[in-house]
Amino acid sequence: MDKDFTARIVGLSEVYEMAYKISDQITESSLNFDVVIGIARGGFPPARLVCDFLNIKTLTAVQIKHYTGAKEHKEVDISDPVDIDLKGKNVLIVDDVNDSGKTLIAAVDHVKSLDAGEIRTAVLHEKSNTSMKADFVGDYLDDWRWLIYQWAATEDLLEFLNDDNMLSAKNEEMRQHLSDHYELDVSTDLLKKVLAMKRNYLR
Incomplete structure (x- = not known):
């Protein structure tokens, strides 16, 4: 992509x-x-x-x-x-x-x-x-x-990853993808929190 x-x-x-x-x-x-x-x-x-x-x-x-x-x-x-x-x-x-x-x-x-x-x-x-x-x-x-404001980080990052068919990838692969495609530096801790909330979005 x-x-x-x-x-x-x-x-x-x-x-x-x-x-x-x-x-x-x-x-x-x-x-x-x-x-x-x-x-x-x-x-x-x-x-x-x-x-x-x-x-x-x-x-x-x-x-x-x-x-x-x-x-x-x-x-x-x-x-x-x-x-x-x-x-x-x-x-x-x-x-x-x-x-x-x-x-x-x-x-x-x-x-x-x-x-x-x-x-x-x-x-x-x-x-x-x-x-x-x-x-x-x-x-x-x-x-x-x-701009991804802190209060919308879960929603936006999950949308990026879902649209790019990256939610089944490993966490480090997701972080690299976000960096390569959107110039986003997403910390390991933030990504972990976002993925923990995935069930609330992808039902």
Whole structure:
């Protein structure tokens, strides 16, 4: 199999620093928000960190299906809308990565439809190919790479290995395959934990 794309694992310490950077930008902007909305699932962990840094007590979520693992759906679908009153409230929408921009556009349109006040967006990472720029960004990425956040490592790595018919291989062969095809450096311990959860995915 030829390598389709490169990937890297984003650890929790990096997420913490990017969330702090976003929060510092917001603090310096003097904007005040009443509600933080995390785009589920990936946006919820950084949204919680931002709430902590900015002392915002109201955190909710909107679930938007756009990516499943490393595969893109053609349509963006709001599968679980915001379920609290946003009328007149200033809202910060948070996601992990801004790739095509479609997810942010759908989230902003949804929040606008609920008569919110000021609406801003924040992401940990933003890729250069996006069609909608976020207002607050932790880091900008010029080279396209699939980002595997720590909270999605099991899902993504199992998908890579399953799609490449590598789940019956030895652990070291799996690690070498991930390195050769995706430039991923997966530790022995992480791979062991991922494989231990395999039964929850491949039923």
